[in-house]
Amino acid sequence: RRGADSYSNVSGNPWPLEIIRPIRGTTADLKYRLSILTFLDYSDSVPVIKWxxxxxxIESILDYECSKASCEFAGRKYTAWFTSDIPLPFGPYKFGGLPGLILKIEDSEHQYVWEAIGFENTNVPIMKYTYQDGNDKRCSVSDIEKTLARYFNSPIGFLIASMGGDGNRIHVVGKDGKRMNNADAAKQSIPYKPLEIK
Known part of the structure; x- marks a missing residue:
C-alpha cells in the first residue's frame, strides 16, 4: 500500500516470523506468517541465555570487529558474533544478552543462520503493521507447534482444509507440468526442522 516496498517470494522466501520484542520485559509478541495468508499470533517468553x-x-562483519560467544538454546547449539561498538544487547529472533549487537548467529548444523548485511540511517518510525484481511488467529505456543507440523506435513491438504468449502478451487501443477488431483497434491510434504526443538 502507498508504494511501500514489500517482500516477494519470487527471489526467495522471507522470514515468516515477525517478533515484537520489548526493550525490557520477558515476553514477546510473535506473528507467524504461513504462505497461505494465514497469520498465527501468539506470545512467548524471551529467555535469559547463558553465553x-x-x-x-575475532571476526570482522560489516567492518565491525566482532567477538565470539556460544550458547545452547531450545535444543540447539549456537555460535554468535557480536560487536561492542554497538552496545545494544539484542540480536535476531529471541537472541540477546551479550554486551553488543549480534551481527551473526548460526546453529551448529547450519540449519538456521542470521547475518547482518547492512545498516541504514533513517528517520522513518518503526511501526507495527496490522493486517486487514481478517486471517489472524490468536493461539498458544503449543497450538503453533501443532499447526506448523500439520502445515509442513501436507501444505496443500492444510490449504484445502483452511479454505473450508467456500467454492474456491485449488490447482496444483506437478514437476512434470501436469495438474495433480487434490488427493495426490495433499500427499506432498515439505521437510521441516523446527527452530526450537525443546
Whole structure:
C-alpha cells in the first residue's frame, strides 16, 4: 500500500516470523506468517541465555570487529558474533544478552543462520503493521507447534482444509507440468526442522 516496498517470494522466501520484542520485559509478541495468508499470533517468553565467551576468536562483519560467544538454546547449539561498538544487547529472533549487537548467529548444523548485511540511517518510525484481511488467529505456543507440523506435513491438504468449502478451487501443477488431483497434491510434504526443538 502507498508504494511501500514489500517482500516477494519470487527471489526467495522471507522470514515468516515477525517478533515484537520489548526493550525490557520477558515476553514477546510473535506473528507467524504461513504462505497461505494465514497469520498465527501468539506470545512467548524471551529467555535469559547463558553465553560462553570465546575471547581469542575475532571476526570482522560489516567492518565491525566482532567477538565470539556460544550458547545452547531450545535444543540447539549456537555460535554468535557480536560487536561492542554497538552496545545494544539484542540480536535476531529471541537472541540477546551479550554486551553488543549480534551481527551473526548460526546453529551448529547450519540449519538456521542470521547475518547482518547492512545498516541504514533513517528517520522513518518503526511501526507495527496490522493486517486487514481478517486471517489472524490468536493461539498458544503449543497450538503453533501443532499447526506448523500439520502445515509442513501436507501444505496443500492444510490449504484445502483452511479454505473450508467456500467454492474456491485449488490447482496444483506437478514437476512434470501436469495438474495433480487434490488427493495426490495433499500427499506432498515439505521437510521441516523446527527452530526450537525443546
Amino acid at each position: 560462553e565467551f570465546l575471547p581469542d576468536e
